[in-house]
Structure formats: C-alpha cells, structure tokens
Amino acid sequence: MSALTPSILPRAACPDPVFPAAMAGGLLAAATPAEPESTTTTTVSSLGKDLLLDIFLRLPNLPALVRAALACRTWLGAVRSSPSFRRLFHALHPAPLLGIFLETDGICIPTFVPVRRFDPDVAVSLRRGDFFLTSLPAEGDASRGWLLDDCRGGRALLWNALHGSLAALNPMTWAVDSLPMPPVDFMAETRNFLGFHLLYSDEKPSSFRVVCICADASRVRAAVFSSETWDWAINPWVEIGGNNSLKCKTSTLVGDSVYWPCHGEAHMIRIDATTMDVTTVDLPSQAKVEWHNCKAGETKDGGLCIAHVSADFLLQVWTHSVDGDGIQSWIPHKAISLGAQVDRITEGFQGDLKVVQVRDGTAYLSRTMMTPSGLLCCWFFSLCLETMELDLLIQGRYDGRGYPYIMAWPPSLVGDEAPELEGSE
Missing domain, CATH: 1.20.1280 (Monooxygenase)
Structure with a gap:
C-alpha cells in the first residue's frame, strides 16, 4: 500500500508542534484559537x-x-x-403639497395640477391616486356641475348644486363618501349660502365633520354634519349686526373656527364650529377687506394669522396674540413688497394679486389677467411666511380659483394597534 501524504495523515499521526518555554505565553497563546463566544444576530427588526x-x-x-x-x-x-x-415628525417635515385643484369655467369637474411631479416620493403617490376624481357619483349627467369647497385632511369636499349632492373624496385612497345635504328647511330659509368647510382630526383621520354656513341680512346660521352620527345638527340664527357683508368662498378654517372677513370693513366674523359661538374679531387698521385681498390663516405651529395684500402688492402678515388678561392683539410678523418679483414673473401683465389661502405657514397667492387677445391667464404662487420667498407653482389659463392639496397622514399610520397586514414580517 502506498504511503499517505502528510496532508492527509490522520490527526493522531501528526505530532503537536513544540515551542520553547519562553514562547508559551506569547506566540502560543496568539496561535491558539479562542473558544467561540455565543453571539446574537442583530437585525433592523430587533431595534x-x-x-x-x-x-x-x-x-x-x-x-x-x-x-x-x-x-x-x-x-x-x-x-x-x-x-x-407624529407631531415631531410633522414639525420637522411638513406634509408635502402634492398639487392644486383648479376650478375653471366651462369644465364640469375640478382639474388637478401636480406641482412636484419630478419628486420620486411624491410621484408614487400621484400615480396611485384618484386625482381625476373618477370616484365621484356619476349617475346620468351627475358628473356635471361639481364644485370644490375645501381640501383638508387628505379629503376633497365637493358639492353639486345642479343635483343637490355632497361628497367627501380621498384621492390617495380612492375612498368616497356620498353625504346628505343639509335639511331642505335649513336651505330654504337662507338667502345667502356662504359655503362648506371640512373639519378633521390628525389623531382620528377616519372621522370628519362638515360645516355649512348661511346668512341673511344681519344673521348667520350654521349646520354641522358628523360622519360618526351621519346626521346634521342645525343651530339657531345668530345676530351679527349691521348689513351682511360676508361673501361666498372668502372664509378660512383655522383650528375649529371659521373666519369670514367682512367686505369693506376692518373686522371679521369668527364661528366656533364646536360651541357655535359667533364673535367679531377686529383686524389691524391697515387690513381693510376688499374681496380676496385679505385672508385669515394658520402659522406653521397652527396659530391664527392674517395675510393682507395691498393694491401696490405690499404683503403684510400679522399673528394673533392673547395676553394674560385676555386682551387680544395683532402682532406685525413680516412685510414684503412683491411688485417687482410678480411683474418679472408675469412679464408685466396687469392684474390684481389675490390671497387664496394661508395654510401651515405658507401663503398661496394668485394673479389673473385677460390678454389683449381675450385669453384668461393666471399665475399661482406660494410664499413661505418665515423666509418670505416667493415660488411660482402654476402658470396657465384658468380663472384663479385654486385649492392646494396637501398630503395627509394615512389612517393606517394612526392608532394604538397595528392592523394585520398580509405579508408583513
């Protein structure tokens, strides 16, 4: 039988190497493998x-x-x-503006225009959403006549005056709720319908409320719909004094209160949607209301503010303050002349600058004008109230009525217990 090569000798036939005694505690210790320690695998799931x-x-x-x-x-x-x-994340990373819903004369349904289509994170949301509003009820010719009244909490609130329909639609989830209109007697007694507003809670996104405000010569009245009771609560008339100067679609929801500037005057009406208390709030002396030049809004931390733009494009912002004695006041925040910037962007075309909305520390502005050839053109801007930087969002041919759509926290990310997700690990 042939001899075995050293490389495959049995372990017993290979004598252990002999090292000098002086090396016993050094090289020998280093050469001898340590006993394996027990280890625990750490994964991202175990954080x-x-x-x-x-x-x-x-x-x-x-x-x-x-x-x-x-x-x-x-x-x-x-x-x-x-x-x-969630509160801290929102403070560090405000929910992104996905686009603007535009109302255009002659179009039967609002048009959505994305403003961050090249952002890969936003693009995914846009591709999966129902931003063409195809989920709206469309029996017969009911797809005609839909008007947008509010966008809040991820929902778009639309009503159809032709067919007496009301709907709350979430473009992100494709969910749509067909809501009952306010009772007939409530609407029949009303001379001036002012509009709807959508109320929601960040911590309870599955439920919402709708506030309908109406007015006559010297009074206002509110009806509140709850998605939990699926019914309207009708509140009594409240005197506001003087001649009614409230205009349709000029109000703003801040917190749980609706603020309506009084046209031609230096005050606004505040309607608490929870208690239904109606109060008058004086405006800064410089902020005289003339249609869409003045709007109540919310600062980045949710506080009340006023944005007013003058005929010469001077934008002024005040924040609301209440001292320890309950005395209310308006504190000047910032002011900026936008004339040169707006004229440069709009190439010198003439037209008023309107305050569309003030949401989460951002003012949305628009400028509309008619070209010599008869075309209606509009520019839609955003202005950060902290940096006062003006950005052009949209330029096109529409009449200037726009509703910013801001991404809301998905209901799946709010709650006490995680739902069962198929395929989750």
Whole structure:
C-alpha cells in the first residue's frame, strides 16, 4: 500500500508542534484559537422602539415614512402608537403639497395640477391616486356641475348644486363618501349660502365633520354634519349686526373656527364650529377687506394669522396674540413688497394679486389677467411666511380659483394597534 501524504495523515499521526518555554505565553497563546463566544444576530427588526423612531425622524418626508412604516408590522406599530412622534415628525417635515385643484369655467369637474411631479416620493403617490376624481357619483349627467369647497385632511369636499349632492373624496385612497345635504328647511330659509368647510382630526383621520354656513341680512346660521352620527345638527340664527357683508368662498378654517372677513370693513366674523359661538374679531387698521385681498390663516405651529395684500402688492402678515388678561392683539410678523418679483414673473401683465389661502405657514397667492387677445391667464404662487420667498407653482389659463392639496397622514399610520397586514414580517 502506498504511503499517505502528510496532508492527509490522520490527526493522531501528526505530532503537536513544540515551542520553547519562553514562547508559551506569547506566540502560543496568539496561535491558539479562542473558544467561540455565543453571539446574537442583530437585525433592523430587533431595534428598540425609541431608536427606531429616532431613525425615522431622519427620513426626508412623509411619503418616505409611509413606505418605511409599511415594511413590517413592528415598524408600523411603533409609528401608530406614538402621537408625540407624529407631531415631531410633522414639525420637522411638513406634509408635502402634492398639487392644486383648479376650478375653471366651462369644465364640469375640478382639474388637478401636480406641482412636484419630478419628486420620486411624491410621484408614487400621484400615480396611485384618484386625482381625476373618477370616484365621484356619476349617475346620468351627475358628473356635471361639481364644485370644490375645501381640501383638508387628505379629503376633497365637493358639492353639486345642479343635483343637490355632497361628497367627501380621498384621492390617495380612492375612498368616497356620498353625504346628505343639509335639511331642505335649513336651505330654504337662507338667502345667502356662504359655503362648506371640512373639519378633521390628525389623531382620528377616519372621522370628519362638515360645516355649512348661511346668512341673511344681519344673521348667520350654521349646520354641522358628523360622519360618526351621519346626521346634521342645525343651530339657531345668530345676530351679527349691521348689513351682511360676508361673501361666498372668502372664509378660512383655522383650528375649529371659521373666519369670514367682512367686505369693506376692518373686522371679521369668527364661528366656533364646536360651541357655535359667533364673535367679531377686529383686524389691524391697515387690513381693510376688499374681496380676496385679505385672508385669515394658520402659522406653521397652527396659530391664527392674517395675510393682507395691498393694491401696490405690499404683503403684510400679522399673528394673533392673547395676553394674560385676555386682551387680544395683532402682532406685525413680516412685510414684503412683491411688485417687482410678480411683474418679472408675469412679464408685466396687469392684474390684481389675490390671497387664496394661508395654510401651515405658507401663503398661496394668485394673479389673473385677460390678454389683449381675450385669453384668461393666471399665475399661482406660494410664499413661505418665515423666509418670505416667493415660488411660482402654476402658470396657465384658468380663472384663479385654486385649492392646494396637501398630503395627509394615512389612517393606517394612526392608532394604538397595528392592523394585520398580509405579508408583513
């Protein structure tokens, strides 16, 4: 039998190497393999909740957080069970503006124009959503005549005056609720319908309320619909004094209150949608209301503010303050002359500058003009109330009535317990 090569000798036939005694504690110790230690595999799924939420705070925006939270049940549960995290994330990363719903004369349904179509995170949301509003009821010719009254909490509130229909539609989820109109006697006694407003809660996104405001010569009246009771609560008339100078679609919802500037005057009406208290709020002396030149709005932290633009395009902003004795006042925030910037963007065409909305610390403005050839053109801007930087969002041929659509927290990311997700790990 042939001899075995040393490389495959049995272990017993190979003598252990002999090292000098002086090396016993050095090289020998280094050459001898250490006993293996027990190890525990660490994965991203095993991160503690606090560390996980701290990592999530570093995500760039809300769409990125949605994708991350839906990756597994543990991550989703961490986001759902922490209202404080959601508030902090919103403060660091305000929900993105996805686009503008435009109302154009001669078009039977509002048109959506995206404003961040090249943002990959936003583009995914836009592709999956129902921004053509195809979910609206369309029996017979009921698809005609839909008007937009509010966009809030991810929902668009539309009503159809031709058919007496009201609907709340979420373009992101394709969910649509066909709502009952206010009672006939409520509408029949009204000389001046002022509009609808949509109220919602960040911590209870599955439910909402709708406020309908009407007025006559010297009084206002409100009806409130609740998605939980599916019924309207009718409130009594309230005297506001003087001649009614409230105009349709000039109001703003801030918190749980609706603010209506009084045309030609230096005050506005405040209607608390919870208590139905109606009060008069004086405006700064410089802020005389003339149609759409003055709007109440909300600062980045949800406080009340006023944005007023003069005929020479001077935009002034005041924030509302209440001292320890309950005395209310308006504090000048910032002022900026927009004439040169707007004229440069609109190439010198003449037209008034309107305050469309003030939401989450951003003022939305529009300028409309008729060209010599008879074309109606409009420019839609956004202005950050902190930096006072003006950005052009849309330029096109429409009449200037626009409603910013801001991405809301998905209901799946709000709650105490994570839902069962098929395929989650």
